[in-house]
Amino acid sequence: MISEQAIWQLLEEVKDPEVPVLSVVDLGIIRSVHTEGERIELVITPTYSGCPAMDTIRMDIRLKLLEKGFREVDIKQSLSPAWTTDWMTEGGRQKLEAYGIAAPLPRQQFCSSDLFHEEAVSCPRCKSYHTELISQFGSTACKSLYRCLDCHEPFDYFKCH
């Protein structure tokens, strides 16, 4: 019999295939872990409806648990409440910044859907706020593309969601 806490620790080793510094726990997509004898039940929530990483993540979780000898794993998906970047852990945010991706701003305070509105995002390299939005859509569904006007480097911003 394994504790739920031990499962959470194992899940720290499962990384987002598109942002490999973040674990699935950092991302905030694991909604609950429940163990019953040898059986493990997980509830996960997708980041975006069409995120192609979700299928891989589900398989990676299964493989990680299998590797530790857990065969009876039931992964359920829950859509509501919908995932938000506010669920990302503080540790996750720091890892993102260190990796060169600007971490999401707190949704309630800073993120708006106003037209032609740009969030003040700090450059993950030189920390300048003198940055501009290039595109709301970036290399993956969860990121937008920015450019730093001081150090002139383009960078990804993990956008508010």
Added chain:
Amino acid sequence: MNLTPSFFSYLLHLADDTLILGQRNSEWTGHGPVLEQDIAITNISLDLFGQTRNIFQYAATLYNESGEDAQKEIEALLPQPWKSYGRELQEDDLAFLRDERQYRNTLLVELPRGDWAHTVLRQFFFSAFQHLQYHALTKSSDQQLAAIAEKALKEVTYHLRWSSEWVIRLGDGTEESHRRMTQALGTLWPFTGELLLPTAYELEAAQEGRGINPSGLRDAWTEKVDAIFSEAGLERPSTAWMQSGGKEGRHSEHLGFLLTELQYLQRTYPNLTW
């Protein structure tokens, strides 16, 4: 939740709209006007496909969990080739194996992508509608559909913002961009009415509390269009005559070609998986 022909049609209608629009937009992949916008429109397609999958998965589950009598009643809505597979219904069967007349998408989303003005204006008309539609669906008495809508709504908010900005940028841009936008408006406008015109299955789904009657969204949709058009220097056409039929399976000549490409793999290699 019980399976009824009207609710199953309603789910197909929602999923077909996002599937076909996603497929149309994906034609820009590798051909966008600039790299960043190529990525943007492709991301929007990806969101639309994700929403489609959630609904098709739900529709398939509903079907598989229903009794034989209820299943028989929706026989006509199911893909013919799947019937010989001898296995449960799956999302891909619904996406790739139905015949043209079984698709329940609006005519607007199947129209050719046209130039960039056509693409962004169509996206704007659709996103403005989808935003209202999904917002209302978050209150659906069907919990799974409400959850799918809640999830999708956040994505649609980005689509609406992006397409609104493009309509303004081109409408209020250069002489040439304004001319192209006006031309796109002339082509697309007669296809917008169908979004708001309810079919029998939508009315039934609305009556059951599971779906919504789109005619109730007309004022809010028109208001949104007017707000963006006033900034874009565009005028809402006064034409009252509107095209319709797609939601009931009567499609334009364009859908068949789109489906040929979309369905090629599953038609050529039936039941293929990888």
